[in-house]
Amino acid sequence: MASKTTYKNKAGNLSMDVKTLCLGVLYQGEASGYEIKKAFEEGPFSHFQDASFGSIYPALGRLSSEGLVDCTQMAQEKRPDKKVYKLTSKGNNALITSILVPPAPDKFTSDFFFVLYFAELLPVAQVTLLIDQRIAFYKNILERMSECDITSVTAGRQLCHGLGLTVYQSSLEYLQKHRDSFLQKLPSQNITSTTSNRHAS
Amino acid sequence: MASKTTYKNKAGNLSMDVKTLCLGVLYQGEASGYEIKKAFEEGPFSHFQDASFGSIYPALGRLSSEGLVDCTQMAQEKRPDKKVYKLTSKGNNALITSILVPPAPDKFTSDFFFVLYFAELLPVAQVTLLIDQRIAFYKNILERMSECDITSVTAGRQLCHGLGLTVYQSSLEYLQKHRDSFLQKLPSQNITSTTSNRHAS
DNA sequence: AGGGACATGTAATTAGTTACATGATTGT
DNA sequence: ACAATCATGTAACTAATTACATGTCCCT
Known part of the structure; x- marks a missing residue:
């Protein structure tokens, strides 16, 4: 039973693949x-899943041959x-x-957080821009x-x-609330690159 | 300039790879x-980045040969x-x-959200468990x-x-606040599988 | 005697992304 | 003339995961 290789996550659960995602949309x-x-x-x-054409079209093909979806060719005017x-x-x-199995843990990957973590290494102007763009x-999303x-x-x-x-709302509020005091805490004379040896206080 | 293939995301930025992540930790x-x-x-x-041994060790090897890190062999007692x-x-x-380039957009993938989205297809007990585990x-994380x-x-x-x-705090509060009314809104006679044709109201 | 933490590494396998290929129509 | 939206599909490529391989010490 269960399709061929069936991927397993750390908890031993099956992961949502693009096929299942398509079933959900459909x-x-x-x-x-x-x-x-x-x-x-x-x-x-869009807030918690993603898929590209390169994975959707092959997935639909497989779903079709497995009888999980029906496909109808539709002619359109001017399209x-x-x-x-x-x-x-x-x-x-x-x-x-698919949704009956315990869900795999969330995966959150944020380069924004990573950069923010090392804000002291960047020019204040750059960090300001980073935060304002995030705000x-x-x-926009809200x-x-x-x-x-x-x-x-x-x-x-x-x-x-x-x-x-x-x-999103609480993230926005937090950023707005702490923006100014945070930027003031940053060293005004930021090291943008090259020689830098002031690790200790 | 710029290392060999250098990956680009939708916005045209370079993505954080495991090598950069290791530099950050180091x-x-x-x-x-x-x-x-x-x-x-x-x-x-742990909240916004991840990497496994299979990517960390090769990354450290490459960083070492590029002169970005120094490696010292350390003998340990009983280890x-x-x-x-x-x-x-x-x-x-x-x-x-690496952190100077505009960060790639966040990636959030959550099977929990996907399953929750289709809660009406699951037995109420299962949804209850899902939410209580999330709470x-x-x-725990807080x-x-x-x-x-x-x-x-x-x-x-x-x-x-x-x-x-x-x-995390606002997510917890939201779930706690809406848990009961949400579960009551679910059809008590859930369809677990097989025949089911009640798409319309 | 078995599992877990410590510790490093390689190989197989994967799903998925990016880029390419093609083409009509509409708006600027 | 150019970009954007609509529309489908394939091929090359990739980073990363999982599983394997090996071994000691400590706790139960």
């Missing part, structure tokens, strides 16, 4: 590969043809099976998220949305 | 490969020998150069983080710590 309604990509870029999945994929009941069950980023209507979506989706909002 | 003080691993597992980097790596001034500059996870003393560390590190605390 559970919400039929879509083309291009539209699935958009769900990961701008849609509600290229598209292949619309639809979840089959077998695909529906496959999605349920702008949070503001604006877009509060615009979308979640009154008629599932409870799970609402909770995800609310959790996301909370995280 | 900036804080000399360490062995094993100790660097621990920094990503339990240390302050295997260890190789202690130390940042050279060339390595110090390499770290600065326990946040509590406890460990508040234990550690950050009074004598750099401003950047303090800000990272504070931002992390805020995110």
Whole structure:
């Protein structure tokens, strides 16, 4: 049972692969590969999952040959043809099976945090820019998220949305609150490069 | 100029690789490969970066041959020998150069969120467990983080710590606040598998 | 006698990204 | 004329993970 190699994470669980991700998007309604990509870029999945064309199209091909999705070629006016994929009941069950296993731990990788960690090594102007861009980023995301209507979506989706909002909102507030005092704490005479031997106080 | 292939992200920036990550850990003080691993597992980097032995050891080897770190073999009593790596001034500059480029966007991948998104497909007991484990996870991490003393560390590190605390704290509060009402909103008669055709309201 | 922490390293395998290839239509 | 959006797909490439290999000491 269980498909061929089936990847295991540290906890021994199966990881969500692009195939499962596509099933999830398709559970919400039929879509083309291009539209699935958009769900990961701008849609509600964009905050916690990602996939590129190079992985989506082969995944849809495999799902199709496994009978988990149906594919319909659609001719469009003034647009290229598209292949619309639809979840089959077998695909529906496959999605349920996938989310039934305990989820793998979150993976968060942030170069922003890494750079911020070593802020004392950078010119103050650069750190200021870094933080201001991050503040702008949070503001932008919060604006877009509060615009979308979640009154008629599932409870799970609402909770995800609310959790996301909370995280972004509190991050924004924290940064805004500590920005000035943080920048003042940084050495005004930053070492941008070359010789530097002032490790101790 | 610029090392051989140099990877580029969507924004055209160079990504932090394991080599740079090691330089960052080593900036804080000399360490062995094993100790660097621990920094990503339990240390302050554990919240936003990760690396495994299979990438750390080869990275240290390359850093050594490039003159960015010095390696000293250390014999230990009742412990295997260890190789202690130390940042050279060339390595110090390499770290600065790396953090000078605009950081790549964060990558957050969460199977928890994905599963939560489809909570209506799961038995209520399973969703309850999922949320309670997540609450326990946040509590645990918050406890460990508040234990550690950050009074004598750099401003950047303090800000990272504070931002992390805020995110975990607000996530915990949100989940605790909405847990009960969310679980009540779920259909008590969950579909665990097989036939199910109630897509519309 | 078995598991866990300490300690270093290599090899196989992987899923995924980036870049390429192609082409119509619409807006600037 | 050029970039952007729509649309699908393949090939090359990569960094990194997992699993393997080896060994000591300590605790239960």
